[in-house]
Amino acid sequence: MSRIGKLPIPVPDGVEVTIDGVGVHVKGPRGELERSFSSEMEITLSDGAVRVARGSDEARQRALHGLTRSLIANMVTGVSRGYEKQLEIHGVGYRAEQKGRDLVFSVGYSHTVTVEPPAGVVFGLESPTRVKVMGIDKEKVGQMAAEIRAIRPPEPYKGKGIRYVGEYVRRKAGKATG
Known part of the structure; x- marks a missing residue:
């Protein structure tokens, strides 16, 4: 049995979970999320916890079991606490500025790069x-952070570019003179 799939998902106070067949609707203080899952998974709500069960031991159902449980747990965490990814910009003259909801990046190109957030995502600028x-x-948060990082990924010689906070960039030695 899936170690992750068999764990119950505790529903915190202020979060409301509605299950209708294959669809799960989660509503909390930060907003609401809805997603439909495979009909092969049996999703139940009892004793303040959501449980996911599978019908058989087929490889497909074993794979879906842990995935379904993780996705529902992420929905519950999202509406109760939310998610956040932090990125840092390295390089002389590299910076970002906020214009309304959008971010404008100056990262060494001949032009600035403007990024619009999708629905449900907000940008914050600490510095x-x-x-x-x-x-x-x-x-959505992870995808948007990856798209921002892809504007100018960190390069291995000087480490310039956009990276996640705490990301290790393996450095290479420069050209040997001789």
């Missing part, structure tokens, strides 16, 4: 070199 991506949907 010109620190960006926060916040929201209730873990998938």
Whole structure:
């Protein structure tokens, strides 16, 4: 049995979970999320916890078991606490500025790069070199942070670029003179 799939998902106070067949609707203080899952998974709500069960031991159902449980747990965490990814910008003259909801990056190109947040995602700017991506949907927050990082990924020689806070960039030696 899936070690992750068999764990119950505790529903905190202030969070409301509604299950209708294959659809799960989660509503909390930060917002609401809805998602439909495979009909092969049996999702139940009892004793203040959501449980996911599978019908058989087929490989497909074993794979879906832990995935379904993780996705529902992420939804519950998102509407109760939310998610946040932090990025930092390294490089002389590299910076970001906020214009309304959008972020404008100056990262060594001949032009600035403007990034619009999708619905449900908010940008925060702690300083010109620190960006926060916040929201209730873990998938959207992670995808938006990855798209921002892809504007100018960190390069291995000087370490310039956009990286996640705490990300280790493996450095290479430069050209040997001789």
